[in-house]
Amino acid sequence: MRLTHEPPAPRHRALMPLLIAGVVIVAVASLRLGPVTLSLDRLLAVVMGHGDPVATTILLDLRLPRTLIGLLVGAMLGLAGAVLQGYLRNPLAEPSVLGASNAAALGAVAAIYFGVAGWHPAMLPLLSIATGLVALLLLFTLAGRAESALTLILAGIAVSTLAGAGISLALNLSPNPFAAMEIMTWLMGSIENRSFDHVWIVLPCVIIGGALLLIDRRALDALTLGEDGARSLGVDLRRTRTRLLLGVAIGVGGAVSVSGSIGFIGLIVPHLVRPLTDRSPSAILLPSLLGGAILLVAADILVRLIPTTSELKLGVVTAFLGVPIFLLHLLRERRTW
Template sequence: MTHGSRRRRDGRLIAGLVVLVGLLFMFSLGIGPVWLPPDRVVQGLVGQGGEAARIIVVEIRLPRALLALMIGATLGLAGASLQGLLRNPLASPSLFGAPSAAAFGAVTVISLGIVNVLSIALPVAAIAGALLSVGLLLLVAGPRASLLVLILAGLAVSSLAGAGTALALNLAPNPFAALEIAFWLLGSLEDRSMRHVLIALPFMAVGVVLLFWDRRAFRALTLGEEAAQSLGFDLTGIRLRVVAGVAAAVGAGVAVAGSIGFVGLVAPHLVRPLVGHDPGRLMIPAALSGAALLLAADISVRLIPSTSEIKVGVLTALIGAPFFIVMILRRRSTLAGGGA
């Protein structure tokens, strides 16, 4: 396939995904206890459909849809970046401990009774936890650490943050605080406001810039680290930028929505058969795929009959865990076939 035909194919794929994300976004604005058709949604967005439609669309559903789009896109992008950096399709954003550290920061302030799950101070604490994890990671691994050392340090940071979260839950001052923590950890976009969107957006924007910065380097890394170095790429700088980008983008998502797993793992795999194994070409489709996946999951939790809304993090885990198992089995079969 020529370069021009690849670009046209990628363009068609990206255009199709943009249309899909747009349709899911509009559907997300219409779905809920009160169904609003597309024309009422548009009227509510521009303030011409009456005060009730404006409140439902702009103040209740728009922040939720925006967060689903933003968090899904950054998770998909982070997953594609890590898979490109590690040259491993099973890599996910949780690898370097930022999501666990963000959860620990949020859970700590809830446990201490400083804030509740709808407080604007909660995202601040969670983002601080994610950024602290990067500092701890670099302190443990060193600024010029190898990839293996970075991964091991990330696992250590993630385990420490997970233990801290469990301790905070165990030492919750009352059953109500423990229940609040438990529900937040399940991951949800319910009852979020534009304040949550605005506080997460700068950190996500920085993370996206850092992850896109090394798009060409991911292509070179498919040839191996020595080949990438011979082409003039600074591997130490690339690793630090990717770790910091994942921490900022994914940490901000966890900060405002709780723990939402497997999107960063699944999203790149949904589009990889259509893109191929070039990590640079995969990044934009993976981001759009992640946005579509989380929007669809958030729509689904509102459609599933239940006495209380199912948490979106639970649904993504129910879908993502079997997908992850299938990926491992396929990879094992591939390795076994190659060994034979």
Template sequence: MSSPLPKRLILIAALAAAALLLALASLLTGPTRFGSGEIAAILAGGGDPVLRAVLLELRLPRALLGLLVGGMLGLGGAVLQGYLRNPLAEPSVLGTSNVAALGAVIALYFGLAQAHPLALPLLAVAGALLGLAPLLLLARRAESPLSLILAGIAVGTLGGAGISLALNLAPNPFAAMEIMSWLMGSLEDRSFEHFWLALPCIAIGATLLLWNARALDALTLGEDAARTLGVDLRALRWRLLAGVAIGVGGAVAVSGAIGFVGLIVPHLLRPLTDRSPSALLLPSALGGAALLSAADIAVRLIPTADSELRLGVLTSLLGVPVFLYHLVRERRLW
């Protein structure tokens, strides 16, 4: 009988390979076709300037962002499901996605996004961080995960109300359409400016979340047992909240609102692990990267009238039936 470690390594290696292959496929997906000779010339530093710009300035940052954003959403979902001990938990349960989206909507509403391309992602990150403050304030007196869920509902509801208000008071239909388009999520027309903005946020967030893997395992025994094992629940909560807010805030800042990745990926991969939270974190990050990269390829291949299908729309359409199927199949194993 094989030990659990090789199985876990095989799973991680397979997911990493899938994410890498899908990222490479993303580079080659689109109306502009590349031959092997043209790709070799571009990688050597030459080639046609137009083709070089398409490959390195448009498709490469999009492929990299697909890996980063998907990985952060998958990791955030696995961490929150482990900490809150709730299989329905995902980053939006703490309101992070809503307040980050509200920051971006403010940039669109007041025309700041047109004034400078980085205004939208910067305000989205700022919104996520500001949303962390009332969350900690509302939940500071209690260590129960239920208090965080209730505080997250309050923060998320406030962010959603702000978005609805901006749509209701939009100065013209074009502003409302721009806001709605961004809220549906997409990686189209992203540049390396967006990549370098999201990278530090996602790196810091992912580090904070992965650092607490063993503490999440201890929590499966109950809060009292975790304290006995030396887990500082208050410090753990601060680190997890900060990690989710910073990481998911950076992801939402460049991609818009993309749902179901953080919910579905841990459910799909949990049966392939020993079901402990720590064993699920890295596979969920890699699985999220692979899933979002595949979805981003699909939106470019599905024929539409004018623009490509929005990424958030596709993940929701795919996520609901997959989640319902997995919920029925695994209902006794939570």
């Protein structure tokens, strides 16, 4: 097993170039496509500083912030899913399944419900990060040292249910139907009508969270030998767990704070890229980061193009994509429970 800090070479050497090209393609498509299609000539004119007012407003005020947020949120969710699957040695692990996303959503809902979000733009992501961290700590406490996928999933269900109960309580006690509607709309997940203020909120969270998750590539590979094997190779499991907890809490909390609850990206993407690598946990981290960005932006383009009276919510689309993969692994793994 390769235990150096350099990730193992991918099975398909073109994987990373293709994923980078995919990011560029979906980003350009996101800037072009929507209720009003912008040609490449109009996009270039805006970039050069002499575009027409309509194209300038659409590109700079609406689509560019939305595209950047989609790339950042998708990248964070894809990376978090890959890290959690490697660390827990559980193919069903991802922030939503393990309750981290729901808990981060609970913090954001609390910020909206109590009006804390109006105090300062940073309050909503801070509460999301805090509740995400509490949820992951609770998850590992409930699961203990168990390596069983069933134990981890059940612990995640418990954490997710607790967070869901808190969200339901906020909806139940909301002072008026408009507040409840605002919370429900946010919970369905969307990056519509986002501005550069939201970009500056999520950007530092994704950078810090992503950096903390990428530090432990070597430890993730060592953990394929089990906890005792990882210790014998010099891995400090306590520090590794702390960094991973902080990385997921900060990154996912910041992402959820601007996008709402968007599930299953972290579940889908690692399974899509894994067959194209040597299958070691470290080898799928960067591909999952790029793949998550591609998938989320592509799903966002889809919700814009589907003809409906009102735009579909992004979390609904990603859930429909993720559920079949979740069920597939459930059917494959149920005999081991």
